[in-house]
Amino acid sequence: MNTAPARPAEIVREYGPFDGATAVHGVTHDGEHVWAAVGTRILAIEPASGTVKRSLDAPSDAGTAFDGRHLYQIAESRIDKIDPTTGHVLASIPAPGQGGDSGLAWAEGSLWVGQYRDRKIHQIDPETGRVIRTIESNRFVTGVTWVDGELWHGTWEGDESELRRIDPHSGAVQERLQMPPGVGVSGLESDGAGLFYCGGGGSGKLRAVKRPKASTTA
Amino acid sequence: MDSLIAASARALAAGDALSALKRISLRDDPPALALRGIAMAQLGELPRSRELLRRAARAFGRHEELARARCVVAEAEVALAMRELGTAPRTLQAAVASLEAHGDQANALHARLIDARRHLLLGRLADTADALQALEGRALPPALRAVAELVSAEIALRWLHTRDAQAALERARAAAERADVPALVGEIAEARAALDQPAARRRGPDGDQPLRLDEVEALFDSGALVLDACRHGLRAGETGLPLARRPVLFALACALAEAWPRDVPRDALIARAFRTRHPDETHRARLRVEIGRLRKLAAPLARIEATASGFALRPLGERPVVVLVPPIEGEQASLQALLADGAAWSTSALALALDTSQRTVQRALTELAAAGRVRAIGRARAQRWLAAPIAGFTTTLLLPSTLPLT
Numbered sequence: 001m002n003t004a005p006a007r008p009a010e011i012v013r014e015y016g017p018f019d020g021a022t023a024v025h026g027v028t029h030d031g032e033h034v035w036a037a038v039g040t041r042i043l044a045i046e047p048a049s050g051t052v053k054r055s056l057d058a059p060s061d062a063g064t065a066f067d068g069r070h071l072y073q074i075a076e077s078r079i080d081k082i083d084p085t086t087g088h089v090l091a092s093i094p095a096p097g098q099g100g101d102s103g104l105a106w107a108e109g110s111l112w113v114g115q116y117r118d119r120k121i122h123q124i125d126p127e128t129g130r131v132i133r134t135i136e137s138n139r140f141v142t143g144v145t146w147v148d149g150e151l152w153h154g155t156w157e158g159d160e161s162e163l164r165r166i167d168p169h170s171g172a173v174q175e176r177l178q179m180p181p182g183v184g185v186s187g188l189e190s191d192g193a194g195l196f197y198c199g200g201g202g203s204g205k206l207r208a209v210k211r212p213k214a215s216t217t218a
Numbered sequence: 219m220d221s222l223i224a225a226s227a228r229a230l231a232a233g234d235a236l237s238a239l240k241r242i243s244l245r246d247d248p249p250a251l252a253l254r255g256i257a258m259a260q261l262g263e264l265p266r267s268r269e270l271l272r273r274a275a276r277a278f279g280r281h282e283e284l285a286r287a288r289c290v291v292a293e294a295e296v297a298l299a300m301r302e303l304g305t306a307p308r309t310l311q312a313a314v315a316s317l318e319a320h321g322d323q324a325n326a327l328h329a330r331l332i333d334a335r336r337h338l339l340l341g342r343l344a345d346t347a348d349a350l351q352a353l354e355g356r357a358l359p360p361a362l363r364a365v366a367e368l369v370s371a372e373i374a375l376r377w378l379h380t381r382d383a384q385a386a387l388e389r390a391r392a393a394a395e396r397a398d399v400p401a402l403v404g405e406i407a408e409a410r411a412a413l414d415q416p417a418a419r420r421r422g423p424d425g426d427q428p429l430r431l432d433e434v435e436a437l438f439d440s441g442a443l444v445l446d447a448c449r450h451g452l453r454a455g456e457t458g459l460p461l462a463r464r465p466v467l468f469a470l471a472c473a474l475a476e477a478w479p480r481d482v483p484r485d486a487l488i489a490r491a492f493r494t495r496h497p498d499e500t501h502r503a504r505l506r507v508e509i510g511r512l513r514k515l516a517a518p519l520a521r522i523e524a525t526a527s528g529f530a531l532r533p534l535g536e537r538p539v540v541v542l543v544p545p546i547e548g549e550q551a552s553l554q555a556l557l558a559d560g561a562a563w564s565t566s567a568l569a570l571a572l573d574t575s576q577r578t579v580q581r582a583l584t585e586l587a588a589a590g591r592v593r594a595i596g597r598a599r600a601q602r603w604l605a606a607p608i609a610g611f612t613t614t615l616l617l618p619s620t621l622p623l624t
Binding site: 022023025039040059061062063074075076077095097099100101102115116117142157158159160182186201 | 221222241279281282283285
């Protein structure tokens with residue numbers, strides 16, 4: 001696997017830690033709010049003010065995704081489909097990593113699930129949980145997002161953490177944004193424009209990272 | 219961290235070790251091994267816990283130095299709880315360095331405190347004080363602060379600084395209440411109660427008077443020449459003469475102190491020191507030699523004057539002489555009083571100090587150990603005996619702060 005040269009990630013803003021939350025496990029964006037999974041709740045945060053606008057009670061241990069209508073949330077070894085207006089769990093499917101899952105994204109009618117220590121990304125059927133295909137990474141996967149046809153994943157091994165753009169077919173690393181030492185990424189989502197939102201694991205923080213110009217449409 | 223690890227860690231942090239285990243009991247990846255180890259420690263399964271934490275530390279990759287260091291700290295704490303103190307502290311030191319390099323101050327401080335407690339359990343008071351010194355001025359989380367103050371109280375007690383000990387216990391209590399760990403609050407209350415127990419008796423013409431530890435300290439501070447039959451020595455203010463390993467000299471000093479200000483006839487001294495009622499010339503010669511030795515050793519504290527019929531103790535500077543004996547009679551009380559100096563004693567040294575057989579000492583120690591009053595370190599010939607700390611330290615309750623949450 002070829003390795004692209006790394007550039008430093010440009011952190012433009014930090015949010016949190018949030019009241020009563022010790023960690024951010026997953027992040028998604030619904031076009032308006034950033035949602036952050038903090039263990040027992042999913043918080044909707046207004047990006048401009050940083051205030052928590054809403055909070056859903058839900059076990060939320062890893063990645064979070066949004067398909068335009070529903071939230072998907074990894075809890076223990078399953079993926080819950082949640083109505084964001086009521087907080088009701090509408091359906092659950094088994095997570096492909098059987099609890100070793102970390103990172104969740106929605107794209108092209110599929111869910112994309114990171115399998116943390118196994119360094120894999122699975123594309124699965126959101127109705128049944130059936131694995132459609134599997135991409136191999138060479139780093140722990142701690143967050144997954146699609147933006148403008150690009151597949152990005154967060155990685156975090158020990159002290160080193162990066163955002164990586166990979167070839168969705170071969171898994172080859174095409175671009176690397178290096179986080180500062182000791183700053184980890186757990187949960188990754190693009191806002192569809194110029195920013196990535198990254199969960200900060202046990203720091204309880206949420207960070208906005210500038211998406212590189214070369215690959216933005218703006 | 220993946221989803222089940224996060225869910226399991228959340229359960230563990232909420233004190234639900236069983237549901238934490240349920241989620242990861244079949245997993246053998248390093249974070250799962252570490253969490254299983256910590257859950258097992260909370261359930262009191264210490265040997266199993268240590269094995270799991272050791273496996274986790276080995277299994278973390280070279281990129282995961284921080285997680286590995288946290289496992290080493292947790293394993294060291296479990297070893298401490300098991301009173302297995304033989305493990306190489308180098309590993310712990312390396313973990314401290316690694317934690318500090320990674321900015322994990324809380325666990326680094328936790329590791330340093332484990333080091334201090336290990337020294338304390340080994341009876342190395344000076345090393346314990348040094349290790350505590352390294353924590354001074356650092357912002358400790360309340361539970362760690364409580365334990366640090368408890369260790370500091372223990373040292374102060376061993377050095378007979380009861381006011382310092384009381385102040386440290388007061389700080390420990392406040393911190394334990396802030397930390398809201400009931401078991402720790404309970405231990406500190408027990409330690410405080412121990413301060414009010416009689417620690418010794420002052421022997422007087424009208425019988426013995428029980429003294430608390432602070433009264434013992436006040437007695438030493440009063441400048442009196444104290445014949446301390448608890449720790450077997452002579453002491454005046456800051457100057458002390460340990461006689462625990464010189465039973466004959468101690469017996470002579472005892473006889474002289476008890477008779478003060480009168481003298482003691484030669485035959486009485488011989489009977490006491492050499493245990494014979496039929497002294498001959500060789501005994502008298504031996505007495506002269508032993509008195510000569512005692513005189514030389516005691517010179518900074520007292521003179522020993524020859525009188526017409528024997529010898530008399532004459533403290534320097536017109537000090538009164540006071541005799542201090544263990545709080546209750548018997549072999550066990552004497553043993554505990556000797557061990558109260560915090561040092562590690564061999565059975566033979568204790569037998570020598572008490573002028574009794576090793577077998578008798580061994581029997582008394584075994585009974586005391588069964589009651590948790592003393593403890594042994596090492597094996598066979600290297601075995602040493604120490605007083606139990608005033609509090610047992612609720613070790614496993616502190617483990618959640620070493621969670622490998624990366």
